[in-house]
Amino acid sequence: MTGRWFGWLALCFWSAWAFALEGALGAGAHGARVWPDLPLLILLSLALVVPRSRARGAALVLAALEAQFSAVPLVALAAGYLLAVGASEALRPWLSPEAAMARGLAVALISLLLEAWLRLALLRRTPLPFEPARDPYDGVLFTAVSSGLCAALLLPLARSLPGLSLLWRPTGGESWAAAARVR
């Protein structure tokens, strides 16, 4: 059980750096975001190998952590990441390690849905009386494409970040058979 807790801590640690990196890149950027949604890649990478309830737990952890960096409401983030986990379950055959192209497409689709959902949530809260300088959905496609490309190349590696394997590799009281079943 202790190993699992370290796994959760590792998830928090790596996700925090992913969010901070995205924030730092966004602070200096003028145009649309072209870098991938790194925390989503970590989440999807884990969701493929951990039990469903643990993947949803990871989604909630990511949402709570992102809320520390972001003005997006926690409920919208949590719903968005849970929907992303749900979508990854539905698209699981596409996300297999063998099919890089299909994996990229599936992740791009999930990223597109997540970004659109978060922007819809923001528009529900602060409806702008005037036309904003940038379209609220501007850049959604860029993020989806770059996330898809990154997933096609690196998705299986994301769960190999130090410490994350404690979340999906069998620990003391878990059999290899159970681990194989969820994989």
Place this chain on the structure above:
Amino acid sequence: MSRAGRLELLLSGAPMSRAGRLELLQRGLLFGLIGLTLFPQPKLELALDRCASPLRYVARVTSPLTRLLGRRVSAFDPEQARAEERDSLRCVAQLFESALPPPELASGRRAVPAAVLARSRGERDRVLVRPWTLAGLALGQPVVHRHVYVGRVVEIDAELGVATVELLTARDFRVGARLLPPDSLRALAGDDPGVALTVGGVALGRRSAEGALPYLAAHDPARARGILAELPLEGPLEVHEWLPDLDPCSSLAEGFALGRLLPEKNQQDRRVEPLLDFLHGLFHVAILTPQDLGLPPPEAPLHPLADADWVPARIWACGEPNPWLRCLQLEVGAGDGLSQGCAVVAGARLIGRLGAVLPGNSEVRLLGDAGLSLPVTAAFPDDPQRPPQVLGRMTTLGRDPQTGRPALHWQGGLAFELPGAPAGTPVRVSLYTGTGEIGLPAGLLLGESYVRTGADEGGGQRLTLTDADPTPGFDRPLWVRRPGWAERRLLEAQP
């Protein structure tokens, strides 16, 4: 088990397995979160934010990244910062000065300058003002802005040092008025009192254009008898009480302008074109008291930047993971006396306002974030002696895609006019915050921009801050305005 089977099991009331209950719980959670996202419940969201806030200690392991970025950005120029502070001081002094009545209307009256703090308890037609002094102030005294009549004092709170002013736009407000004859007839009219009316409230008729100011209502005109009897009911109006003995303060308001009476379309539609934007353009006013009270002239309060109500703040997260938002995270929070809406400055520059505030953590919504609404006034850097002009309320539109600098929407209201400049001329202005919001001091620099002269036909203007730092706050210390006890009391009283 199939979906139908699970539903059947649920409806039959048979005990579910642990995994089944967990699955049901998780789905319920998801639907609940979707519902809360689409139909926001601010109190519940705040409670959830508080529950998740211990994770900020984990998130702060990334603060070295912010420090690294701060070292990379080194645009801070101390000389420029001092110049901006000097300009801000001058702007506030000029704003107060520009609200005072002109010399021809000032004689026999003592003018006490006052800053508008907010609408009183959210009512549109009452404003809270903070006068420089309460000495000599009394209920019923008139309130003016330059030569324009604004309303009268209806409440004085000596403990908080504020007064409530009922505006001319209030439904039951009435002030005596007279229609000024054309210049060519003034000499001929002699002692003829002209046309008597009362003015007060907002006219019900349609505005001239979408977004234009609402008209004031004129009531009960009494026709003149002499040479002015045949004149059309049209022209400038000024305050004139026909029965001054009924109100001891009425003589103080005598001669102040009310607006321009427009030609009537029907008997019920007598409209007065206002000279002020009573909703968004009222930043500084003057309360008129009798001059013979033997009181010393009121002293100016400290400039907001010079008082002690500022908390130093350090950034721990320099950006927002979601690129369409512009936020920073600070290491100060509710425990330091801060609350939502507090101003965040770097030197004399406003860089944003606090969004969510939790114990030990607060989020700054930067000027580059869309949806931030601010009262704004324009100073003229090319003509520093020219008094600043109140622009009213502006809304941030996010960052300009080309330059990355904040864009703003100005709804307009009164036309922006400059002597000698034809309509449509872009004029370089320095934009400063105005008054009208508790917790947001006046005179904080937003940046430079260009405003076009002339009326905007209700469509408003889009401005871009040409000198605003796209990555503010990394290169110099930030300060957050902490509301004083009086401001906190006033904030609590606001709806």
